[in-house]
Amino acid sequence: MLLDAEQRQDDWFRDIVFDVCVCGSGPAGITLARKLAAKGWTVGLFESGDLELKIDSQELSEGPNVGLDYFTLDSVRLRKLGGTSGHWTGVTHPFETYDFDTLPHHPLSGWPIARTDIDPFADEAARILDLGAWEPVADMFEGASGRLKPISFRSSTPITRFGEKYHEELKSSKIRTYLNATLVDLELDPSLGSVSSLIFRSYESDKPFTVRAKHVALCLGAVENARFLLNANRQISAGIGNQHDLVGRYFSEHPVFQVGSIVLRSVPRHGPVLHYIPSRDMMLKEQCLNFVLSIPSTVEATHKRWIREAVCTAGVTQRLVQSIIGRPFQCYDQNVWVGFEQSLNRDSRVMLSNKADRFGQRRAVLDWRFNELDFHTMRTSFIEFGRQLAASDLGRARMVDWLQAEKPQPPGIDKDVVGSFHNMCTTRMSENPREGVVDRDCRVHGLQNLYIGGSSVFATGSYAHPTFTIVQLALRLAEHLDGKLRS
Numbered sequence: 001m002l003l004d005a006e007q008r009q010d011d012w013f014r015d016i017v018f019d020v021c022v023c024g025s026g027p028a029g030i031t032l033a034r035k036l037a038a039k040g041w042t043v044g045l046f047e048s049g050d051l052e053l054k055i056d057s058q059e060l061s062e063g064p065n066v067g068l069d070y071f072t073l074d075s076v077r078l079r080k081l082g083g084t085s086g087h088w089t090g091v092t093h094p095f096e097t098y099d100f101d102t103l104p105h106h107p108l109s110g111w112p113i114a115r116t117d118i119d120p121f122a123d124e125a126a127r128i129l130d131l132g133a134w135e136p137v138a139d140m141f142e143g144a145s146g147r148l149k150p151i152s153f154r155s156s157t158p159i160t161r162f163g164e165k166y167h168e169e170l171k172s173s174k175i176r177t178y179l180n181a182t183l184v185d186l187e188l189d190p191s192l193g194s195v196s197s198l199i200f201r202s203y204e205s206d207k208p209f210t211v212r213a214k215h216v217a218l219c220l221g222a223v224e225n226a227r228f229l230l231n232a233n234r235q236i237s238a239g240i241g242n243q244h245d246l247v248g249r250y251f252s253e254h255p256v257f258q259v260g261s262i263v264l265r266s267v268p269r270h271g272p273v274l275h276y277i278p279s280r281d282m283m284l285k286e287q288c289l290n291f292v293l294s295i296p297s298t299v300e301a302t303h304k305r306w307i308r309e310a311v312c313t314a315g316v317t318q319r320l321v322q323s324i325i326g327r328p329f330q331c332y333d334q335n336v337w338v339g340f341e342q343s344l345n346r347d348s349r350v351m352l353s354n355k356a357d358r359f360g361q362r363r364a365v366l367d368w369r370f371n372e373l374d375f376h377t378m379r380t381s382f383i384e385f386g387r388q389l390a391a392s393d394l395g396r397a398r399m400v401d402w403l404q405a406e407k408p409q410p411p412g413i414d415k416d417v418v419g420s421f422h423n424m425c426t427t428r429m430s431e432n433p434r435e436g437v438v439d440r441d442c443r444v445h446g447l448q449n450l451y452i453g454g455s456s457v458f459a460t461g462s463y464a465h466p467t468f469t470i471v472q473l474a475l476r477l478a479e480h481l482d483g484k485l486r487s
C-alpha cells in the first residue's frame, strides 16, 4: 500500500513493529523491500520524496563541493520514489572477479566477500533491471590486444525507472510504502548496541513521528547514507557507526577524462564505441587500478576535420602525422577516454556543513580528491593502449598535456566529463571495524540490527557501473535478513 506521511494519523504506527524498516526507495531500497515482502515479512518502506520530484525534497540534497570540480550534489541524486534511477542511463556490467581481491599496491583493498557470494543473484538482478542482450564485443586489435581485454556492456531496456516500474505494484503490495517521510534520527537502546526506533519528518508538520522495527536498512544513496550517520550524533557524539572516524571517508567515483587522442591508418571497422579493460596481470605488473578505455568510432566528419586541420596548420599536426604514419592526410583521428577505479583515499570524503536543512540536519559537503595512484592509473591505461596501437601498427597515440605534468590538474566539468554520477565507498565493507563501516553482511559494525544498502558499502569501486552490483547486494541482504528473522 502506498501512503503519504503528510496525511498520517496519530495511531498509524502505534501498534506496528516492522520486521524490517527500509529507508530510501531507490534501486537498493525497492529491491530489498520487495524481496523481503515476497518472503512474508512485514516491511515498511520510507521515502523522503514524493511520486514526482519536488523542490521541498530535492533541496534537502544540496551541499557544497570543496574538493575537485564536481557536479552539484543535488544533481547527482533524486529524491522521489525510485530514487536516482529516475535519471540513470541504464548501462551495466558486473564487477570482475578480481575486483574483490586484495591488490598489494592498493592499501585497504579487498572485499570481505568474493564475487561468488553475489553471483547467485545475477540473474534476478538482470530481470529487475530489465537487462537486454550483451552488446557485441568489438576489438580493433582483432584478438591481439595483449594485456587489454575488449569488453561490452549490457543495458537496461527500456531503462528501468524503479518509481515507474513498481508504482502500481507498491500500491497493491503488502509493503507499506510511505512517501514524504524523511528519516532524521535513530534511537539506540541504552547499551547503544541496536536501533530501537526511527524518527521521521514530513514536510508540512513540525511534529516528528516514530517507527519501530526489528531491523533497519538505510538505502539513502552513498552521500546520504554517510550524511545521515554523521548527523545521528545525539547519543554517540561522532555519529552512529563512526567509532573509527570512517563514515563518509573514501568517497569514490568513476572519474572519466579524455586521456589522449589517436591517429589511425584506416577507418576502423568496429562498432560505435570500443571498450578495453586491463588484465589482472597488467594491474599487478603496472601497479595500477581497474579502468575502462572508451574509443568512439571515427566518423567521416572527424576524418574531414583532421585532414583540414592537418592541411591548415601545416606545422606540428602535419609533421606529427607524417612522422608517425608516413602517409599524410590519409589517417583518422579520435579521442580516447578513460573511466577508472579510484584508489581508497581517506581525505576524499563526505563531511557535514555547518549549515542545516529545514529538518535541522547538517548538509553534506563533498571533498572529492585524487592521489598519485589515480593519475598513474589514467596514464598507464593510455600508455598501454598506445603501445598496443603502435605494436599492431594501426596508428599512434598522444596523451593529453595536463596528464603529463608532474602535478596534474584535471580539467573541470566545463571542459571534460569528470565523473559518472557514481558515488561509492562512503560506508565501505570490511572484516575489520578499523577499516570500514559495515561487515560482510552489510551490517554496521557494532550495531546488531542496522544495515546499509547501496554503493556506499562497496569496499572498492571497480570500473564497472554500480547499479547491477547494488541490486545483487540488496538481494543478498534480503537473504541474510530472512535468515536472521527466521532464527
Ligand SMILES: Cc1cc2nc3c(=O)[nH]c(=O)nc-3n(C[C@H](O)[C@H](O)[C@H](O)COP(=O)(O)OP(=O)(O)OC[C@H]3O[C@@H](n4cnc5c(N)ncnc54)[C@H](O)[C@@H]3O)c2cc1C
Binding pocket: 023, 024, 025, 026, 027, 028, 029, 046, 047, 048, 049, 075, 076, 077, 078, 079, 080, 081, 082, 083, 084, 085, 087, 088, 089, 090, 091, 092, 181, 182, 183, 184, 219, 220, 221, 222, 224, 228, 420, 421, 422, 453, 454, 455, 465, 466, 467, 468, 470
Ligand atoms: C545521470 C546519472 C546517470 C547514471 N547512469 C548510471 C548507469 O548507466 N549505470 C549505473 O549502474 N548507474 C548509473 N547511475 C547511478 C545510479 O543512479 C545509482 O547507482 C543508483 O540509483 C543508486 O541506487 P540507490 O538505491 O543506492 O540510491 P538512490 O537511487 O539515490 O536512492 C536513494 C533514495 O533514498 C531517498 N532518501 C535519501 N535520504 C533519505 C532520508 N533521509 N529518508 C528517507 N529517504 C531518503 C532518496 O529520496 C532516494 O529515493 C547514474 C546516476 C545518474 C545521476
